[in-house]
Amino acid sequence: MPTGVALRDARQQLFDAAARVLLRDGASELTSRSVTTEAGVAKGVLHRHFTDFDGFLTELVLDRISQVSAQSAELQHAAGSGTVADNLTNALIRGFDPVMVAIIVLVIARDGLRRRLREAGTSRLPLVGEATALVADYLRAEQHAGRIAQDADIGALAPTLIGAAHLRFTESSDVTADEVRKVVTTVLAGVVRE
The missing domain is CATH 1.10.10.60 (Homeodomain-like)
Known part of the structure; x- marks a missing residue:
């Protein structure tokens, strides 16, 4: 070289x-x-x-987490406009791009990386936890705007959306917007007030 x-x-x-x-x-x-x-x-x-290869991987994941944080601000700004299903569908498609899915697999596969990420202050399952918080914050904003039922259990809905979407994106690299929207509308059935 x-x-x-x-x-x-x-x-x-x-x-x-x-x-x-x-x-x-x-x-x-x-x-x-x-x-x-x-x-x-x-x-x-x-x-x-970087200090070592695990240090590099830690910074790689933290860089992705910062992208999730930026997306969270954008999604919060969308609360009250468009439709809840469209806003979440777009956020999930953008959030679960192929690189994100591959990085989540990497985090799951490497114990030392998860330990370093926790030491850096990430959620227990880095990226998945931050994505869940992104969805929960958005759902709370929509709840405040009256577009999500006041009695909706955001603490259950957000991880359910993330888990279902993550499984969908790991099953296929060609997930369509309609497939993601179906996940969103199924999970949120009965709580959306648009």
Whole structure:
């Protein structure tokens, strides 16, 4: 590998390479060598920017969590507009993109990574927990707006939506908006007041 070549954004380049390896080869094939080879950089580049490979993976997941946080703000802003089903359908499709699903598999597969993520303050099951909070916050905002029944159990509805959607996205890479909308409308049947 060439040395002395300045990288524009080494962290993002390595994150993008990890995403490609995860999608193509799966979590079991994600190694520091596979990431640096995919990124076209020397292995030392990863270790210059991260304490070790688990540190890299922790930062990769935390980067995804920050994207979930940004999406949460957008979804909160949508409360009271459009339809609840459409807002949630779009959020779930965007949230469970193939890279997100692959990263969730990675988190589940690596005990040390989950431990580091918990130490960093993430939910017990990183990404899944944050996605559940995103949905719960949105449902509460819609409940406040009167579009979700006041007696709706948000604490049960949010994880049910996330779990059902996650299963759908892990079963197929070609999940349609109509399929996701069906999950949303089924889970929320009887509580939407539009």
